[in-house]
Amino acid sequence: MDNIHNMVIVGAGPAGIATAVESYILGIRDIVLLEKDQNHNATIRKYYKDNKRVDKDWKGQKVELDGNIYFMDGTKESTLDFFDEIIAHHFVELRTHTEVQKVVKKDDYFEVMIPGGSIKARFVVVTIGRMGKPNKPDYKIPATIKKRVNYTIDECSEGEKILVVGGGDSAVEYAVDLSEKNDVTICYRRETFRRANPTNRDAIANAIAHNEVRPYLGTNIEGLEDDNGKVRVIFAEREPETFDRVIYAIGGTTPSAFLTGSGIRIEDGKPVHDENYMTDIPGLYVAGDITQESGGSIALGLNHGYAIAQHILKNIQNA
Template identity: 75%
Template structure:
């Protein structure tokens, strides 16, 4: 048998790091975090614009922190620095570029399968974020414009005509950020941006009032077409328009196939778990965005990590 870890955590976001650090502070050793991307907190790195505000009380939801990790309001950059610091100050192994394929329960331990090998652990916590699998439109994206359709701001240029699709915080922040150097429209199927936090609602209203962002509200997109390398957007109840780039910010989905392959049951689109975030498989836990209705709260993710760490420690690992 290969090396046996006491605790393996899949996903190096806030809840994954919190589970590892809180467990370490409670006396658990031999902990590994497995992250498929090149660094921790890939969702924050990919989907948060530079200097994005990061609030402890996400969308005004008051959360009292229960563990030893003290998180406060900040920016994208200060939040990443914060998690860098707590990882550096505790003996937790972080293995990046490691995508987990599935998990199997063996006799008294778990085998975690990755490309070309497997890792063994007594306890496993799955903290994969929803944005690891961003929602995509139902209609087909033409092959000729696939490089012009994206889910992040990567590769956006200057002086482009850009359509942002979505009505949440990320969509609004993308539109406002891009409008400084581009011609930007935002398309949302509802008439108002009621899903967004109050600050972003105010900011987008101001941008629309000053004609910095064109609103396309109460309108669906029926399809996309390739118009000589540009993206032709076919709207419902509105004339088609052509854009240099289309950015989708329409949320993410629970990685159901991965959960099912590992034997984790789902209920109402989320993995089922008890009050300690333990799934139907004893010793296998879930935490973070995939357990929440809409995801996004770092503070809640930290509390999940503490609750799991405390429960595992009480099992006298």
């Protein structure tokens, strides 16, 4: 544990993997990639439904790839296979089940604090995503129904009456997918699904037109109650209604406590960094969706990794 690694990367999503792989291609060695979950790309595994489309140009945002990782449109499954392959082919050391508590700057290295100890590194790249901390409603959820209030569709069973809350791609995809075997309502505070991509907007419009999904648009939720083990939803604009399950798909939150605890300055909800994604602390970088305005672009995350790898190599050569 006293060994000082060249680089520690916190978070094994696209940006973290890209940073490791691009650095390896440039000849940098002794790189450690840390992931608190049981495998890389936990957000894709948890929050993407099976066979979900994964586009390089996320939400129509055209991105030219800068580095050596050639990412193409695919599905949830093909994307995970793709990252499996590039990790295996570039000898990236991936340590899973390792949750980082904070990053501490020393004189000429960093200590990455983990339960029971620390890992030392000359450079640290933080690529944890927003969906590691999914947004939750402001109102309190009664303890007796917490198992019926979820943030993915993993717990859903066939034949349930389900309320999906949200208006983005995940919410729309959940609602359409669940409607095949369930009674589904989608609740969104706005009148249209303008946040969703065109394909998903067409899918939800078709589902609503065929009475497969019931829309509660322009509708706000004021709270949840226990109704004999089911979830009674208190709406602001309509009468209360009881559901077997409620799924919240309302995005994720910037991990502000972790970032500020590691000395990273935050402005307008995002970590402050320069054009090389380095923070105010020399040698400490940020990448991925925590740096993006709307988050979620795999292609941009890959480009972040390439830029960081190039900058770290220059720092190593100039040391």
